[in-house]
Amino acid sequence: MSDMQDSLRELYQEVIFDHNRNPRNYRPLPAASHHADGHNPLCGDQLTVYLQVEDGIVREASFVGHGCAISTASASLMTEAVKGKPVAEVEALFRDVHALLTEGREAADPARDFGKLEVLSGVKEFPARVKCATLAWHTLHNALVGEHETAHTE
Amino acid sequence: MNAPRDPGAQTPILDLAADFPILARPVHGRRLAYLDNGATTQKPAAVIEAEARFYRESNANIHRGVHWLSQHATELYDGARATVQRFLNAARADEIVFTRGTTEAINLVAQSWGRPRLAAGDEILLSTMEHHSNIVPWQLVCEQTGAVLKVIPVQDNGELDMEAFEGLLGERTRLLAITHVSNALGTVNPVAAMTRRAHELGALVLVDGAQAVAHQAVDVQAIGCDFYAFSGHKLYGPTGIGALYGRAELLRHMPPWQGGGDMIRTVAFDNTTFAPPPQRFEAGTPNIAGAIALAAAIDYMQGVGLARIHAHEQALLEYGTRALQDIPGVRLVGTAREKAGILSFLVDGIHPHDLGTILDSEGVAIRAGHHCAMPLMTRFGIPGTARASLGLYNGLADLDALVAAIHKAQALFGTRRQA
Numbered sequence: 001m002s003d004m005q006d007s008l009r010e011l012y013q014e015v016i017f018d019h020n021r022n023p024r025n026y027r028p029l030p031a032a033s034h035h036a037d038g039h040n041p042l043c044g045d046q047l048t049v050y051l052q053v054e055d056g057i058v059r060e061a062s063f064v065g066h067g068c069a070i071s072t073a074s075a076s077l078m079t080e081a082v083k084g085k086p087v088a089e090v091e092a093l094f095r096d097v098h099a100l101l102t103e104g105r106e107a108a109d110p111a112r113d114f115g116k117l118e119v120l121s122g123v124k125e126f127p128a129r130v131k132c133a134t135l136a137w138h139t140l141h142n143a144l145v146g147e148h149e150t151a152h153t154e
Numbered sequence: 155m156n157a158p159r160d161p162g163a164q165t166p167i168l169d170l171a172a173d174f175p176i177l178a179r180p181v182h183g184r185r186l187a188y189l190d191n192g193a194t195t196q197k198p199a200a201v202i203e204a205e206a207r208f209y210r211e212s213n214a215n216i217h218r219g220v221h222w223l224s225q226h227a228t229e230l231y232d233g234a235r236a237t238v239q240r241f242l243n244a245a246r247a248d249e250i251v252f253t254r255g256t257t258e259a260i261n262l263v264a265q266s267w268g269r270p271r272l273a274a275g276d277e278i279l280l281s282t283m284e285h286h287s288n289i290v291p292w293q294l295v296c297e298q299t300g301a302v303l304k305v306i307p308v309q310d311n312g313e314l315d316m317e318a319f320e321g322l323l324g325e326r327t328r329l330l331a332i333t334h335v336s337n338a339l340g341t342v343n344p345v346a347a348m349t350r351r352a353h354e355l356g357a358l359v360l361v362d363g364a365q366a367v368a369h370q371a372v373d374v375q376a377i378g379c380d381f382y383a384f385s386g387h388k389l390y391g392p393t394g395i396g397a398l399y400g401r402a403e404l405l406r407h408m409p410p411w412q413g414g415g416d417m418i419r420t421v422a423f424d425n426t427t428f429a430p431p432p433q434r435f436e437a438g439t440p441n442i443a444g445a446i447a448l449a450a451a452i453d454y455m456q457g458v459g460l461a462r463i464h465a466h467e468q469a470l471l472e473y474g475t476r477a478l479q480d481i482p483g484v485r486l487v488g489t490a491r492e493k494a495g496i497l498s499f500l501v502d503g504i505h506p507h508d509l510g511t512i513l514d515s516e517g518v519a520i521r522a523g524h525h526c527a528m529p530l531m532t533r534f535g536i537p538g539t540a541r542a543s544l545g546l547y548n549g550l551a552d553l554d555a556l557v558a559a560i561h562k563a564q565a566l567f568g569t570r571r572q573a
Contacts, residue, residue: 004182008515012508012566043507044524044537066537068505069567126511 011122011129012069019073024080025062038065038139038151040131045071049139051082058082058090061140068132074120075136081117087144094141100124101133166465170458171547173198184517187552192337192365192496192543193521194387197451201391204450208443215439217416231442234449235432238397241452242382243373249405251398251432252445256364257287259383259398260331262435263360264291266411267381267404268329274300277326279357281306281314281343282533283336286526288362292331301328308533312339312488319348327357334366338525338541339488340471340496342366349378358404364388368545369467369494371460374399386444390546391451395444398435405431412437455546463546467495470544474553481560482571487539495544498525501560503569506540512566513540516559518552 029035029050038047047065051058061079066072078097082090092109099107100114100121108114114121123133138151171177174196177186188196208230214223216231232247239247253259268278278292282305292303304322307315323330330352335342349359360381366372368389374382381404385396400408410417410428414437419427428434455463474497478484483502501509510522523538524531531538542556564570 004515008512011511017567042523044528044531045507046537068507070508129507129511132507 007122007125011126013119013122015077015116015119016069016073019076020069023063023072023076025060025076025083026064027062028064029060029062031060032062034143034146036139036143036151038135038142040067040071040135043068043071043132045132045135047071047075047136047139049075049079049136049143051140051143053087053144056087058085058087063136067135068129070120070123070129070132071135074133077117077120078136078140081115082140091141091144094137097137098134101130166462166469167549168458168462168466168546169549170198171549173200173454174547175199175202177547181517181519182515185551185555187518187548187555189542189544189548189552189556190519190521191368191388191545191548192525192541194393195368195390195545196547197390197392198454200454201447201451205392205443205447208446212446213443216442217433227442230446231440234445237449237452241367241372241456242397242399243375244399245375246402248430248432249399249402251400251405251435252440253383253396253398253435254394254441255385255387255396256362256383257291257385259381259396260288260360260362261291262398262411263381263383263400264295266408266435267358268292268295268301269298270409272296272299272301272328275326276301276328277304277324278302278329278331279304279306279319279322279327279352280331281333282308283312283314283339283341283527283530284331284333285337285362285364286528287364288331288333288360289529305529306332308339308341308530312336312341312490312493314341314343316344320351323351323355323357325355327352327355329358329360331360331362333362333364334372335363335369335494335496336488336527336530337365337496337543338498338527338530338539339490340493340498340543341488341490342370342492342494345379346377353378365494365496368455368463370464380404386448386451389451390454391448392441392444395441395448397448400431402431405435408435410434410437414438416440458546466546467544467548470548470550470553471495471497473550474542474544474556477553477557478560481557481564483564483569484560487534487536495548497542497544498539499541500536500539501563501569504563504567506538508567509540509560509563512563513556513559516555516562518555518559520556 032050034051045067052060096108142151214227216228358380361379363384367384382399387393417437487498506522521541
């Protein structure tokens with residue numbers, strides 16, 4: 001099997017299909033304390049991330065929108081990963097995931113356990129698709145820092 | 155169009171891939187099925203060689219040297235203009251202005267024709283299926299002048315709503331700016347008939363020919379339009395070169411839109427006079443090698459024959475349309491009665507970008523996305539499509555590879571259904 005076929009299987013793993021077909025936390029959050037819109041003009045991918053933060057802890061996280069399997073799965077996995085975490089830790093996770101997707105595992109905190117998020121690293125071999133995977137995370141970051149401009153991955 | 159029912163019998167299918175060196179290059183270990191010709195076409199050896207030969211044998215600046223090489227380069231450049239003139243059947247060579255491409259040609263008309271003439275309340279009529287390059291230049295000139303855009307809607311099959319066109323055309327209409335062929339749907343618009351109607355009401359007509367010139371013979375006098383814009387790289391020529399056809403009496407009264415060398419007659423600090431068209435619109439050293447290689451591309455296409463290219467692509471279009479319609483879960487977007495070789499489609503449960511990545515892994519190059527036609531995607535309520543666009547070197551094998559790769563994507567996504 002060629003390298004390309006290996007890379008394709010690395011990217012399109014069952015976890016990705018599962019979260020694409022049945023995205024977790026896919027709903028608006030009326031009680032959200034933070035939210036932000038994200039848009040990838042190149043793909044047309046569009047999403048809104050909602051967060052409910054209390055006492056510095058992300059109690060709830062959700063999203064709505066539309067996009068490719070990679071961006072939908074990334075958003076879905078993200079909402080699961082950040083729930084219950086302190087804001088500072090979520091920000092650290094954002095930085096590490098961003099490093100993982102754009103530069104590779106060695107650029108992230110060596111102590112970081114990515115858990116299920118590890119599947120997203122397959123996107124590294126597809127430069128044209130990296131932005132699909134990072135869109136939700138940039139939008140999360142914007143929601144937390146109160147940036148009201150739509151997040152763009154362009 | 156009348157393609158044969160069975161492309162195998164009495165085939166109009168051409169076999170020209172050997173003229174295009176890049177097509178011999180495998181991608182991801184697979185034979186390359188290049189189906190992204192709507193974005194840009196590959197170049198035949200004759201074009202690559204023409205550009206290289208210019209730099210090897212003829213390079214000098216034009217219109218300014220008394221030395222032999224400069225005169226030689228000038229002759230080649232002027233010869234390229236005459237080639238474009240014949241290609242479009244323009245009446246005169248000075249009706250051809252070289253530009254960087256379609257986008258620059260449209261901006262030229264917007265700024266040089268539109269900006270000084272348009273007034274508040276004047277209307278520019280375009281359509282929902284325009285490429286952004288035939289929308290945004292007009293939005294800019296509307297901001298500058300107070301003119302307004304009117305938009306001809308598109309029907310579900312991808313054809314223009316001609317009744318609505320009649321209703322929108324009025325005495326305030328100053329310009330109809332319309333694409334000849336839709337880059338996202340393949341629809342061929344009835345530009346000659348639309349031009350006649352616009353002229354009856356005193357409006358001028360600009361035709362965006364970017365997606366038309368590579369697929370059929372274009373005759374600007376038969377169409378009757380006032381401006382026609384196209385890009386070299388979409389007809390097997392280099393990037394960074396294109397042309398604007400403009401009727402001589404219009405160009406003559408249009409002011410320059412960029413200043414510099416080559417576009418002037420005399421320069422003094424109290425009075426500068428401008429060269430006549432087309433030089434007036436070609437400030438600075440132009441893309442000389444590009445113009446010459448564009449002429450080589452036109453020569454190549456005419457050597458094959460525009461009618462044969464058209465028949466070939468129509469046969470492929472029919473074959474591809476049927477093959478895609480036969481795949482359960484595939485829906486074509488754009489089913490106009492008259493189409494150029496563009497197959498825009500959606501696959502149930504697979505986003506166009508995922509599809510693009512999986513097809514690429516099989517060596518099948520397509521475009522996925524909004525195709526720089528976001529208003530059109532909004533019209534159809536979709537974020538984008540997958541688009542296979544045909545060129546003269548494509549064959550049935552490329553479409554078979556496309557179909558096989560779609561099957562693979564459906565298998566991977568678990569969305570494959572039996573026919």
